[in-house]
Amino acid sequence: MHITRWSAHIKNGRPSGVLALALSLLVSQTVLSQPHAETSESARFFDAEWLDDYAKELSRKPYRPADLAADNPLRQLDYDDYRRIVFKPEAAIWRGLETPFQLQLFHPGFLATSPVQINLVTASQAQEIAFTSNLFNYHEELDGIDGAAAGGYAGFRVHHPINTHERFEEFLVFLGASYFRGVGQNQFYGLSARGLAINTEEPGREEFPRFSEFWIEMPASDAANIRLHALLDSPSITGALHFLVQPGLPTIVDVEASLFPRRDIARVGIAPLTSMFLFDATNRGAFDDFRSAVHDSDGLLINQANGETLWRPLANPSKFQVSSFGKVRPLGFGLLQRHQTFEQFQDAEARYDKRPSLWIEP
Numbered sequence: 001m002h003i004t005r006w007s008a009h010i011k012n013g014r015p016s017g018v019l020a021l022a023l024s025l026l027v028s029q030t031v032l033s034q035p036h037a038e039t040s041e042s043a044r045f046f047d048a049e050w051l052d053d054y055a056k057e058l059s060r061k062p063y064r065p066a067d068l069a070a071d072n073p074l075r076q077l078d079y080d081d082y083r084r085i086v087f088k089p090e091a092a093i094w095r096g097l098e099t100p101f102q103l104q105l106f107h108p109g110f111l112a113t114s115p116v117q118i119n120l121v122t123a124s125q126a127q128e129i130a131f132t133s134n135l136f137n138y139h140e141e142l143d144g145i146d147g148a149a150a151g152g153y154a155g156f157r158v159h160h161p162i163n164t165h166e167r168f169e170e171f172l173v174f175l176g177a178s179y180f181r182g183v184g185q186n187q188f189y190g191l192s193a194r195g196l197a198i199n200t201e202e203p204g205r206e207e208f209p210r211f212s213e214f215w216i217e218m219p220a221s222d223a224a225n226i227r228l229h230a231l232l233d234s235p236s237i238t239g240a241l242h243f244l245v246q247p248g249l250p251t252i253v254d255v256e257a258s259l260f261p262r263r264d265i266a267r268v269g270i271a272p273l274t275s276m277f278l279f280d281a282t283n284r285g286a287f288d289d290f291r292s293a294v295h296d297s298d299g300l301l302i303n304q305a306n307g308e309t310l311w312r313p314l315a316n317p318s319k320f321q322v323s324s325f326g327k328v329r330p331l332g333f334g335l336l337q338r339h340q341t342f343e344q345f346q347d348a349e350a351r352y353d354k355r356p357s358l359w360i361e362p
Helices: 048-058
Strands: 002-010 085-087 102-106 117-122 125-130 136-138 155-160 169-175 179-182 192-194 210-217 226-233 237-246 251-261 277-279 299-304 309-313 330-336 358-361
Touching: 048 226, 048 237, 048 251, 085 102
Parallel strands: 002 251, 002 358, 117 210
Antiparallel strands: 085 136, 102 155, 117 125, 155 169, 169 179, 179 192, 210 226, 226 237, 237 251, 299 309, 299 330, 330 358
């Protein structure tokens, strides 16, 4: 299970702020000889209030995209090529230091074509992690890929001894647009959350805000959680999101968001979720597959303030479909993976039985 507690404040604008659920039915010690991340020499003051003010100021300026150029060779990488660029585990940030968390970075390329700026924060002082290709292994088949053309990192993942004290394991990732994913103990990645959704009910008009910059605070040696912050940016809105993440059973993510619209927005989705549902026993006959079911989630659960509970099974419709819950005042809602035995999926590689549920408490 993965629990997210979410609060949001929309300021300086009048978008029609409705709760929207975006359901995607498509699916050791460091030594000098080891590579290491380098930070900029100059440090800048940082705290949560500063980021709120910065996002507000940015909303008064035109949006400036930061995508890789169309002719950048990193954009030409396919899925397999991108997987051949691997972060060096020995270069993990904070490795060998007295903290129970480590960071690893993602290289731009394939679908991750919008580099982000990542800063480390210690004692309210932020320093940017300068991009260097020395942190990555490039497969020999990628000859000619110039790491210097990356322009920054694509995102990051956080490691912690979540399952055993003997090793650090990945439990949280921020990569692409405003997507982030987490797992609890002994789980595999499945569904995703997003920082914000815009116009999800209007095909062809949906806008995908992106996290353009991150600030990650170094946890203390006895810390049970990690605190990080993100700047949200898009043509329609800016925002400051503050995360406090506690890995475990379950993993808990507290999110506070301040949003600053640049213009009127038809539909704003707060705490949107994205998952995958292909088939289960209800539509098994439409698929020639040895498995009993294939899905990351199987239904939407809503607990209402009036004590009622709503359950909506997921489906795989042939056409775009919208379900509305107009008068719902949720105490909590989420996409659940109720089936949690191997026999219910029979997939020894994907392990859909170990995919997490995600529960939101506004």
